[in-house]
Amino acid sequence: MPIVDTDIKNKIIAHDRAVPRYTSYPAAPVFQAGFPAETVTNWVDVLPQNSNLSLYVHIPFCPKLCHYCGCFTHITSRYAPVEDYVHLVRREIASMGRRMQNKHIVTHLHFGGGSPTMLVEQDFRLLMDTFREFFTFSDQAEIAVEVDPRHMTESLAMTYAQVGVNRISLGVQDFDDKVMQAVNRVQDFDVVYSAVNHLRAAGICEFNLDFIYGLPYQTVRSLTRSMDYALLLKPDRLALYGYAHVPWKKKNMRLIPDEALPDNGARYDLFMTGSQVLEESGYRPIGIDHFVRDHDDMAQAQDSGTLGRNFQGYTNIAPDALIGFGVSAISQYPQGYAQNTTASHDYQEAVLHGDAPPIAKGYAFKGEDIARKAIIEGLMCNLQVNVKSIWEQYTLDPERLQECTSLLSSYIAEGLVSLDQDGLLVIPKAARQIVRIIASCFDEYLPPIETAKRHSMAI
Ligand SMILES: C[S@@+](CC[C@H](N)C(=O)[O-])C[C@H]1O[C@@H](n2cnc3c(N)ncnc32)[C@H](O)[C@@H]1O
Ligand code: SF4
Structure with missing residues (x-):
């Protein structure tokens, strides 16, 4: 058996829910x-x-x-x-x-x-x-x-x-x-x-x-x-x-x-x-x-x-x-995302008869997206990020950040994440599997738990 901190394990499992894998933000x-x-x-x-x-x-x-x-x-x-x-x-x-x-x-x-x-x-x-x-x-x-x-x-x-x-x-x-x-x-x-x-x-x-x-x-x-x-x-x-x-x-x-x-x-x-x-x-x-x-x-x-x-x-x-090519491929630009169609027929028609990319879906960044994206990416990559400095860099309303960090209180109380005065958010290595769930606290578009059947479970 692996060496497991049972206390941390039980706490993490209790928080398991369906959240994105955050290969993009928004998902x-x-x-x-x-x-x-x-x-x-x-x-x-x-x-x-x-x-x-x-x-x-x-x-x-x-x-x-x-x-x-x-x-x-x-x-x-x-x-x-x-x-x-x-x-x-x-x-x-x-x-x-x-x-x-x-x-x-x-x-x-x-x-x-x-x-x-x-x-x-x-x-x-x-x-x-x-x-x-x-x-x-x-x-x-x-x-x-x-x-x-x-x-x-x-x-x-x-x-x-x-x-x-x-x-x-x-x-x-x-x-x-x-x-x-x-x-x-x-x-x-x-x-x-x-x-x-x-x-x-x-x-x-x-x-x-x-x-x-x-x-x-x-x-x-x-x-x-x-x-x-x-x-x-x-x-x-x-x-x-x-x-x-x-x-x-x-x-x-x-x-x-x-x-x-x-x-x-x-x-x-x-x-x-x-x-x-x-x-x-x-x-x-x-x-x-x-x-x-x-x-x-x-x-x-x-x-x-x-x-x-x-x-x-x-x-x-x-x-x-x-730049993504082929059906379903997703592209990312400084301004947002574009996803090619997944329908073979539409793809064929667009490629043979048009000169615009065969896009079916897309998203243009707005409001707080870029700051939230930086926070989520920092957490997913490094398990830590300074949320305050990112928020200030984009001169956003501090109360909106407060709304996100207030969602962290139970995780902080349980030792699954820490947040210091300067805004440094750190997930301890032993709690690594909670990352997607902590990241989701900064996701403005996360569906409510009862309609979350868009994503897989986090653990
Ligand atoms: C496109 S496949 C790799 C290339 C090739 N098709 C193959 O399977 O060898 C990409 C990877 O996605 C992962 N993958 C596929 N379905 C998955 C799932 N439902 N959950 C987690 N990983 C998955 C697998 O590890 C797989 O190797
Ligand atoms: S995991 Fe299997 S079915 Fe999926 S892409 Fe790879 S080979 Fe194909």
Whole structure:
């Protein structure tokens, strides 16, 4: 069993509720439908020359559905829809590239999904060629791909290396047979081991492993063993995500029997278990779910106070804008967010017949949004933030801040957070799992508890 402070554990569990994961503020359910594409094109046009850009491209296809999956994806055994999609995304990239006139510098490109590894090598090269034709990449640009280890081959790894991919995130989830069978994802250690070897042999050495705690039939013992296996692969980073169970939104999650899911006390123990194994092996915790080696860029970003959070989770790269391509992709500009349509037909129509981005939803920052965003991001990244200095920086009404901090009183009384005279809010390391709940005290748009079925539980 992990070493757990039972008092803190019980207090945290008692506060568990459904809150956002705060990969954005406001959270995506607050974005407005029918947001005008012209507003977004205007945001693009006023981005200053030489701004740093992060690019994201969403590949919404997988050959087989994992029952826990919360990502936006379609299951297909045929390649034709993937090929058609690549054609559309290349048009979208070209259209945005023409609008941006090569005035900016790309410091980060991320292929996410779904499964980008569904793309045949020729299509992956075509996408990379299109990005390079329309955008200028910095020499040190990070080019990252989310990899399903079951798809990795020696040849695919070579292709990735040849086109400049230098970071990989491998979806592992767990190594336990019973757990993986229950979620429809049978994937032996050997499969992951050989994927890592192919990538390392091709010269791609920076890699992250994704794990999930809270999956059906997971136990402290099984997760400890899985973490031990993970350590054999010597990843630079490891993510240990809390399983976000939202069966009212994602039908595939209904295939997981409720009685097989760990309750919130067991989830707490599972996270503590993973955390302890990793920390004892020299990994440093970052935010709510990442663990990295000391030499890693993310550890250095944490030390220098530049760690950020975006739709892909934590990032050591702080771009001026994030531009998303493909269905459901979200972009972030200094003025707000824009989300592409999730409807394939609408996406196709917009990309083939218009020159505005295929937007379905968006959000323009207003009022106290930017200050609240800075507070929430500070908490999610560093577990501490000076709320008063951020509020003063934006010359906002102190009474409005008082309304938020008054929500903290029970957490302060229980020792789960402290707030000093100068406005420094600190969550002790032992209470790390309360972070999303403390952050939600600064969320102006949080729905009341009884209508909170938008989000997963916090613990
Ligand atoms: C797009 S997938 C990764 C690439 C590839 N599709 C794969 O699964 O190997 C991104 C990651 O999201 C995480 N994930 C997916 N559904 C989740 C859920 N419901 N709760 C928490 N994490 C989840 C998994 O760890 C997964 O590796
Ligand atoms: S977890 Fe990855 S492979 Fe599984 S269905 Fe989701 S996106 Fe596809």
